[in-house]
Amino acid sequence: MDRSPVLRLHIPEPKHRPGEAADFSHLRLPRAGSVERPPVDSGAFAMRDLAYALIRVLDDEGTAVGPWDPQLDADTLRRGLRAMALTRAYDERMYRVQRQGKTSFYMRSTGEEAVAVGQACALERDDVVFPTYRQSGLLIARDWPLVDMMCQVYSNSADRLKGRQMPVLYSSRAAGFFSLSGNLGTQLSQAVGWAMASAYKGDHRIAAAWTGEGATAEPDFHHALTFASVYHAPVILNVVNNQWAISCYQGIAGGDESTFAARGIGYGVPALRVDGNDFLATCAVTRWAAERARSNLGPTLIELFTYRATAHSTADDPSRYRPADEWEKWPLGDPIRRLKDHLVGRGEWSEAQHEAMRKEVEEQVRAANREAEAKGTLDRGPLPPVASMFEDVYREMPAELRRQRDELLGGR
Amino acid sequence: MPAMNMVQALNSAMDVMLGRDPDVVVFGEDVGYFGGVFRVTDGLQRKYGAQRVFDAPIAEGGILGIAVGMGAYGLRPVAEVQFADYIYPAMDQLVSAAARLRYRSAGEWWAPVTVRAPCGGGIFGGQTHSQSPEALFTHVCGLKTVIPSNPYDAKGLLISAIEDDDPVVFFEPKRLYQGPFDGHPERPAVSWAKHPLGAVPGEHYRVPIGAARVARAGADVTVLAYGTMVHVALAAAQETGVDAEVIDLRTLRPLDADAIAASVEKTGRCVIVHEATRTGGFGAELAAVVQERCFYSLEAPIERVTGWDTPYPHAFEWQYFPGPARVGRALRRATEG
Numbered sequence: 001m002d003r004s005p006v007l008r009l010h011i012p013e014p015k016h017r018p019g020e021a022a023d024f025s026h027l028r029l030p031r032a033g034s035v036e037r038p039p040v041d042s043g044a045f046a047m048r049d050l051a052y053a054l055i056r057v058l059d060d061e062g063t064a065v066g067p068w069d070p071q072l073d074a075d076t077l078r079r080g081l082r083a084m085a086l087t088r089a090y091d092e093r094m095y096r097v098q099r100q101g102k103t104s105f106y107m108r109s110t111g112e113e114a115v116a117v118g119q120a121c122a123l124e125r126d127d128v129v130f131p132t133y134r135q136s137g138l139l140i141a142r143d144w145p146l147v148d149m150m151c152q153v154y155s156n157s158a159d160r161l162k163g164r165q166m167p168v169l170y171s172s173r174a175a176g177f178f179s180l181s182g183n184l185g186t187q188l189s190q191a192v193g194w195a196m197a198s199a200y201k202g203d204h205r206i207a208a209a210w211t212g213e214g215a216t217a218e219p220d221f222h223h224a225l226t227f228a229s230v231y232h233a234p235v236i237l238n239v240v241n242n243q244w245a246i247s248c249y250q251g252i253a254g255g256d257e258s259t260f261a262a263r264g265i266g267y268g269v270p271a272l273r274v275d276g277n278d279f280l281a282t283c284a285v286t287r288w289a290a291e292r293a294r295s296n297l298g299p300t301l302i303e304l305f306t307y308r309a310t311a312h313s314t315a316d317d318p319s320r321y322r323p324a325d326e327w328e329k330w331p332l333g334d335p336i337r338r339l340k341d342h343l344v345g346r347g348e349w350s351e352a353q354h355e356a357m358r359k360e361v362e363e364q365v366r367a368a369n370r371e372a373e374a375k376g377t378l379d380r381g382p383l384p385p386v387a388s389m390f391e392d393v394y395r396e397m398p399a400e401l402r403r404q405r406d407e408l409l410g411g412r
Numbered sequence: 413m414p415a416m417n418m419v420q421a422l423n424s425a426m427d428v429m430l431g432r433d434p435d436v437v438v439f440g441e442d443v444g445y446f447g448g449v450f451r452v453t454d455g456l457q458r459k460y461g462a463q464r465v466f467d468a469p470i471a472e473g474g475i476l477g478i479a480v481g482m483g484a485y486g487l488r489p490v491a492e493v494q495f496a497d498y499i500y501p502a503m504d505q506l507v508s509a510a511a512r513l514r515y516r517s518a519g520e521w522w523a524p525v526t527v528r529a530p531c532g533g534g535i536f537g538g539q540t541h542s543q544s545p546e547a548l549f550t551h552v553c554g555l556k557t558v559i560p561s562n563p564y565d566a567k568g569l570l571i572s573a574i575e576d577d578d579p580v581v582f583f584e585p586k587r588l589y590q591g592p593f594d595g596h597p598e599r600p601a602v603s604w605a606k607h608p609l610g611a612v613p614g615e616h617y618r619v620p621i622g623a624a625r626v627a628r629a630g631a632d633v634t635v636l637a638y639g640t641m642v643h644v645a646l647a648a649a650q651e652t653g654v655d656a657e658v659i660d661l662r663t664l665r666p667l668d669a670d671a672i673a674a675s676v677e678k679t680g681r682c683v684i685v686h687e688a689t690r691t692g693g694f695g696a697e698l699a700a701v702v703q704e705r706c707f708y709s710l711e712a713p714i715e716r717v718t719g720w721d722t723p724y725p726h727a728f729e730w731q732y733f734p735g736p737a738r739v740g741r742a743l744r745r746a747t748e749g
């Protein structure tokens with residue numbers, strides 16, 4: 001007789017849905033400074049606890065504490081603060097111009113600025129980054145011109161990508177910023193390949209790639225970990241766990257059963273889990289991983305624990321699937337405010353300076369936008385020449401494509 | 413009869429099938445609680461529970477893999493791929509598994525999987541939210557490929573697909589979700605409410621897989637079209653005054669070659685229209701079928717009007733999209749010769 005129970009299918013559910021109050025009291029958040037910092041040549045198994053911990057440098061008072069404090073000087077921190085504020089102001093402005101109908105679509109990274117900007121702080125300018133659409137802060141931290149980014153968002157006459165890509169799918173070879181893909185996950189194994197090539201060539205540059213926690217379910221994430229592990233690729237693989245993948249909470253990607261950082265352990269890839277809203281911590285863990293990669297010790301997997309403060313995109317309405325007050329209740333706060341408080345606490349910044357900087361970056365964005373709009377918007381033009389759509393399919397335009405181009409131009 | 417747009421009609425098809433058959437399950441990215449990014453599964457989780465209508469991890473290969481496994485057990489999975497542009501990670505499960513399971517096991521195993529995916533352009537989605545990859549699937553024996561052009565057919569065909577014991581790839585032209593778009597983006601959007609094919613029975617009915625429909629009877633030239641292009645072809649016929657017979661194929665594989673032949677033998681001329689890229693597109697297969705079946709009836713070369721052989725460019729949606737002007741010029745060329 002079979003005494004086993006009737007099987008039941010488990011479907012994960014988030015703790016709270018719209019109409020309910022958000023509550024993050026179930027999260028285990030270790031005290032800032034309490035997590036050890038292992039030597040960079042540690043193995044994945046030896047340092048496995050870090051995949052389940054949460055590395056935090058800034059405590060509740062805004063003081064930097066513990067072994068992960070990267071000891072950054074005040075100028076570096078002020079630059080980081082400014083890049084984060086600029087990223088937010090840029091996002092707000094571009095969100096607004098989309099709402100005004102001047103372009104088709106936009107995606108913000110609000111609340112996640114310490115990911116891109118904090119991590120950029122730990123990379124060399126010539127390291128190549130393979131981001132997702134939510135790390136435009138990397139371009140901003142690398143001082144890439146806002147006008148150039150905006151022209152891409154408008155698909156206008158000055159868009160270097162010739163109006164081909166949806167807004168925010170930037171590319172900048174000069175900024176070491178790989179062409180963004182709309183197809184999730186593909187950049188991860190590509191970053192590993194780039195890093196292997198760098199090692200093969202005896203180069204000194206490393207690669208870094210990002211994914212949302214949702215897209216870790218794609219096979220590319222697992223390809224990336226396998227190949228990076230096998231070939232000790234000099235690469236940093238980052239999972240930005242912002243809790244939501246459009247309407248799906250992180251449990252749908254497997255986050256209820258384990259951490260995303262812990263995925264690395266099974267592949268033998270050392271893994272760190274970090275407070276993604278703590279600029280000092282994101283910079284510190286990335287430095288650790290970069291040092292490892294540069295010393296031929298191989299890859300690191302980093303989970304950045306954060307929260308997607310705004311909608312997935314301009315096509316999304318989060319009030320349909322999550323409590324309205326989640327962002328207010330998010331226990332790890334706002335990355336900009338936290339770094340500001342730290343600098344103020346160190347006597348290196350003041351509320352008045354902060355307010356002045358906020359106005360300054362807003363003005364900088366406004367001025368850039370005036371310049372970009374003068375080069376065209378998607379709704380009114382001018383756009384790139386229409387015949388350019390046939391270019392770059394191949395290096396040389398084949399005869400059949402030339403014929404098609406002439407057909408379009410000739411209105412045949 | 414209730415007026416439904418295509419989203420509601422598709423929703424009604426799944427609603428009916430979930431209600432009739434406890435083996436039907438529906439899943440995909442954002443499909444459960446949220447009801448899909450295009451709202452096609454809206455309300456189904458609330459009605460049938462999360463065991464039967466649920467969110468899937470972002471892994472199209474995984475979605476199709478579990479669909480094959482569920483189908484092998486005996487369920488009738490209805491999987492959504494959020495955009496046809498994201499179906500490629502699922503290619504191996506579709507091509508090597510779903511399509512061949514019956515053949516390789518000599519009928520011991522099969523997977524009655526339905527994969528729904530929004531396709532086509534017209535929403536400024538750029539190259540990753542606009543593709544029409546149907547020809548990649550029509551090339552695969554063992555798969556059926558369906559593309560409806562209106563709410564009535566969408567519901568009846570989806571029910572047929574779910575009941576079918578073979579795997580069906582079901583493409584939904586997203587530009588038709590809300591109304592019969594005829595390729596004139598500058599004109600006010602038209603809804604399905606007043607369209608005869610927006611009248612959709614609430615209950616169960618089938619539109620058979622493998623049967624084309626005459627969308628407009630005509631004497632001078634046959635237009636072979638499917639999905640959004642059916643409406644574009646109708647607009648082109650009206651605007652040019654060419655008395656075209658517009659055939660809505662509805663199913664690309666199996667193909668209703670008899671309906672095609674009957675029309676081309678009558679008109680002696682043929683224009684093929686699709687939004688997908690030209691080279692190796694389904695139009696090439698259609699031209700071959702017309703040539704094989706109707707060679708001696710043809711009075712002019714077969715014309716193809718298609719998307720250009722480039723990715724779908726974000727800024728040039730309407731220069732890329734084969735609109736009524738281009739179709740109209742082809743109608744004239746085909747009828748002048």
Ligand SMILES: Cc1ncc(C[n+]2csc(CCOP(=O)(O)OP(=O)(O)O)c2C)c(N)n1
Pocket residue numbers: 132134182183184211212213214215216240242244245246308312441470494498501
């Ligand atoms: C291969 C693929 N499948 C599906 C999509 C549609 N899609 C775009 S973003 C997204 C959610 C991604 O969530 P996550 O990886 O957590 O990143 P986040 O947006 O939260 O930063 C989905 C499903 C896609 N772009 N590519």
